[in-house]
Amino acid sequence: MKIIIPGGSGLIGRMLARTFSMDGHDVVVLSRNASASAPGRVVAWDGCSRGNWCEELEGADVVINLAGRSVNCRYTPANRMAITDSRVNSTRVVGEAIAQATRPPRIWLQAATATIYAHRYDASNDELTGIVGGAESDAPDTWRFSIDVATAWERAMNEFALARTRKVLLRTSIVMSPARGSAFDIMLGLVRHGLGGHFGNGCQYISWIHEADFIRAISWLIEHDTLEGPVNLAAPHPLPNREFMRRLRRAWGIRFGLPATEWMLEFGAAFLRTETELILKSRRVVPSLLLKSGFIFQFPAWPEAADDLCRQWRDHNQQSEKS
Numbered sequence: 001m002k003i004i005i006p007g008g009s010g011l012i013g014r015m016l017a018r019t020f021s022m023d024g025h026d027v028v029v030l031s032r033n034a035s036a037s038a039p040g041r042v043v044a045w046d047g048c049s050r051g052n053w054c055e056e057l058e059g060a061d062v063v064i065n066l067a068g069r070s071v072n073c074r075y076t077p078a079n080r081m082a083i084t085d086s087r088v089n090s091t092r093v094v095g096e097a098i099a100q101a102t103r104p105p106r107i108w109l110q111a112a113t114a115t116i117y118a119h120r121y122d123a124s125n126d127e128l129t130g131i132v133g134g135a136e137s138d139a140p141d142t143w144r145f146s147i148d149v150a151t152a153w154e155r156a157m158n159e160f161a162l163a164r165t166r167k168v169l170l171r172t173s174i175v176m177s178p179a180r181g182s183a184f185d186i187m188l189g190l191v192r193h194g195l196g197g198h199f200g201n202g203c204q205y206i207s208w209i210h211e212a213d214f215i216r217a218i219s220w221l222i223e224h225d226t227l228e229g230p231v232n233l234a235a236p237h238p239l240p241n242r243e244f245m246r247r248l249r250r251a252w253g254i255r256f257g258l259p260a261t262e263w264m265l266e267f268g269a270a271f272l273r274t275e276t277e278l279i280l281k282s283r284r285v286v287p288s289l290l291l292k293s294g295f296i297f298q299f300p301a302w303p304e305a306a307d308d309l310c311r312q313w314r315d316h317n318q319q320s321e322k323s
Contacts, residue, residue, distance in 0.1 A: 001222075002060040004105070006030040006045065006094055007067030009038045011179055012214075016064060019215050028056050030067075048089040054097040057105060062222055064109045065094045068153075075142050087111075087153045095160035104165050107222055110157045112169040114207055114234055114285040116150035119143065121203060124238070126288035127171070127230050143281055154230070166228050168221050173207035173234035173285055175214050176305060178313040188313060191245070191252050197259030202242030204282035207234040210299035210308070217287075220295050232287040237301050241279075244302060251306035 001020075008017050008029035017039040021027045027040030030053055034044035045053040047067050057063065067090035069082045091110060098104045117125035118133035125131060133139070134147035154169055176184040190196045209217070217233050239247075249257050262280065287295075299305035 001062060002026040002028070003062045003064065004028045004030065004056055004060050005040075006047070006063070006065045006090060007111075008040075008064070009033065009036040009042070010066065011177065011182060012175060013064075013066045014038055015177065015179075015211060016066075016215060016218060028060075030056075047086060048093055050093060050097055050100075054100070057097050057101045059103045060105045062107050062109065063094060063098065063105045064111075064218065065091060066111045067091075067094075068111065071146070071149075075145055080145060084149050084152060087149060088156045091153060091156035092159070095157060095162075098162055098165055099160055104162065106164070107166045107168065108157075108162070109168050109170055109218065109221060110154075112154055112171045112230070113146075113150050114171045114173040114232060114283055115146050115281070116154070116171060117283065117285055119204075119282050120284060121205065121282055124284045124286040125232075126286050127232055128288060130232075130285070146281075166225060168228055169230040170218075170221075171230050171232045171234075171285070172214070173209050173232070173238075173283065175211055176208050176309055177211040178309050178316055184309055185313070187245075187248060188252065188310070191249050191254055191257060194254070194256070194258055195260070196245050196249050196252075196254065196257030198242040198245050199260050199279045200241070200262045202240060202245075202259070204241050204280055205238045205284035206241055206244045207238040207283040207285040208244075208302065208305075209233055209235050210297075210305045213297050213299055216298065217290060217295060220290070220293070224293055227289060227293055231289050232285050233290075234285045234287050235297060235300055235302070235305070236286055236291060238284050238286065239302055247303050248306050248310075251303070251310045 003020050003025050005013050005017055007013055009031040017027045017029055021039040029038040029040050029042045030045040031042050036042050043053050069086040073079050116132055118131040134144055174183050221227055
């Protein structure tokens with residue numbers, strides 16, 4: 001297959017590009033930096049206008065659009081504009097390129113986020129009955145902004161009626177990878193330094209997916225033509241932050257972790273130039289459509305996933321120290 005990955009020079013994009021390249025597929029990464037390091041072939045684009053890169057879509061099999069500025073920052077007016085524009089504009093220009101193609105890709109997988117769902121403890125959010133957030137009376141402004149971005153992102157894809165291209169919205173939870181700089185790497189760093197207790201009251205749910213299952217789910221979506229529209233990419237067993245961190249400490253072999261109150265998290269987030277929404281919002285998301293289609297998770301539960309990720313993290317860093 002020929003697979004085009006706009007925004008594929010980031011952590012998730014490199015993960016997919018590396019896997020598909022190793023499997024013998026023709027991978028083209030679209031990047032604002034033509035000299036970016038990524039598996040496959042790198043082609044320059046600006047993420048907002050059509051250009052020579054559109055030629056790559058002719059006769060391609062799959063487009064996986066991952067483009068968008070990182071949300072790991074303070075939500076200043078300038079950053080809010082950059083976060084929104086980078087997602088909406090790149091989605092629209094990909095849609096325009098597909099619509100204009102003589103031989104368009106047969107499937108367009110578009111990055112989205114599980115953050116679109118409401119902050120809740122009472123029940124899980126799936127694709128059919130989940131509650132889209134933004135209307136909660138007690139939600140902070142930063143949380144409502146994230147919902148606005150998520151809905152604008154999906155709306156940009158839904159503007160296009162493409163008769164020959166199947167469209168899938170990837171409502172992705174936190175992808176857990178042992179790679180440096182990943183969410184797992186950051187959380188494990190807190191555990192290793194004795195700070196891996198619960199965050200806030202510890203009751204907020206964490207939805208996550210092991211990198212191996214994320215990659216397998218992307219391949220599954222490509223292969224199964226009945227799946228379209230919003231699809232949750234999350235392990236089937238989200239769990240409260242308190243239990244999540246306890247299991248991560250156990251996987252690493254540490255019994256105690258200092259908890260962090262909300263004011264401590266606010267102070268730390270300001271110091272690190274990020275937002276507490278990333279760790280305090282309750283994301284209780286389940287993958288009903290994947291499960292109903294017959295997808296089997298290799299890591300459906302967090303304890304086994306945490307054990308595997310800790311082992312991989314140790315192996316990788318021990319090899320780095322030796323080299």
